[in-house]
Amino acid sequence: MSQRTLAGIVAVPLLIVLWVLALVLPVPVVTNRPGITVDVLAAADDGEEVIQVQGEKTYRDDGTLRLTTVYVTQPGARINLFSAMAAWFSPSDAVLPYDSVYDPDETREESESESAVQMVSSQDTAIAAALTELGYDVTTDVEVLAVTPDEPADGRLAVEDQIVSIDGTRVSTPQDVVDAVGAAGPGDPVEFVVRRQGERRTVEITPRDVDGDPRVGIVPGVGYEFPFEVDINLAEGIGGPSAGLIFSLGILDTLTEGSLTGGESIAGTGTITADGAVGPIGGIQQKIVAAEDAGSELFLVPPDNCADALGADADDIRLVRADTLSDARDAIETWVDDPDADLPSCEGAAS
Secondary structure, rough: OOOHHHHHHHHHHHHHHHHHHHHHEEEEEEEEEEEEEEEEEOOOOOOOOOEEEEOOOOOOOOOOEEEEEEEEEEOOOOOOOHHHHHHOOOOOEEEHHHHOOOOOOEEEOHHHHHHHHHHHHHHHHHHHHHHOOOOOEEEEEEEEEOOOOOOOEOOOEEOOOOEEOOOOOOOOOOHHHHHHOOOOOOOOOEEEEEEEEEEEEEEOOOOOOOOEEEEEEEEEEEEEEEEHHHHEEEOOOOOOOOOOOHHHHHHHHHHHHOOOOOOOOOEEEOOOOOOOOOOOOOOOHHHHHHHHHOOOOOOEEEEHHHHHHHHOOOOOOOOOOOOEEEHHHHHHHHHOOOOOOOOOHHHHHHH
């Protein structure tokens, strides 16, 4: 037997072992790929309108405003080398280090809970931004953004409860809630006064000790009191804060006569603050691809995402920088009147 033949015999099993290891052993990365888009001006999966208003006149028209999403590997999911390489070479996907997206011990349940809290908060803030843009009076309060299952507050407080006071002290900020609960002694009940759907309630909750600190199992945050009721009806599974801008634009269109979109298909992304500032998000390139695949012709980009947006694998969709809600609204109206008009560009922001 020649030396070359012997080397080949030895190499083949080693190669097989390497391929098996590549298939079995996970690599510490997360993949992003284009997700679904949802037209916030249309009906949701249950047949009800996505944007629902009670107590104010609404206007329904044609055209689409699409929020965009990204499919992200869940915490703890195992990605092998071949899957990671496939995403790496795909022009529409992205590969990120695992620890740049998740904490090492973060669970899927924790990630989904955080995403749900962000969605609730972003919807309320989007409503506040839209109504403020339209000249309505909006006041702030402190509300429950999430209730942790099986914790003391479970079944006693609910999401969107407005927290009026704790142990007789009026609550003005989310930190006031943390401080008031933290001041409770072990086993001492804490009296919450909350407002739920206009009804005032008093609830006693005994905190649980967590690493030496009393906790009741809620996430407090900034809430808003609106002059009339606005709800956003989305299917489960869509979370995070990145649809804020599109929610606000959808509410603007719903509450104003005429079609903001001019019957065209527009998409975008970006967080929103109550005063209308547009903030950065993740997965911008995948969201642009998803919007183009859905037929959108214009995409609104947060200013901080402009540089990355220019690298998206999409050629048939126009990218427009949206610094604020007002800027986005003006850009859409200008584009509807003249598709060739000069608009705020990502090229200018990137330079």
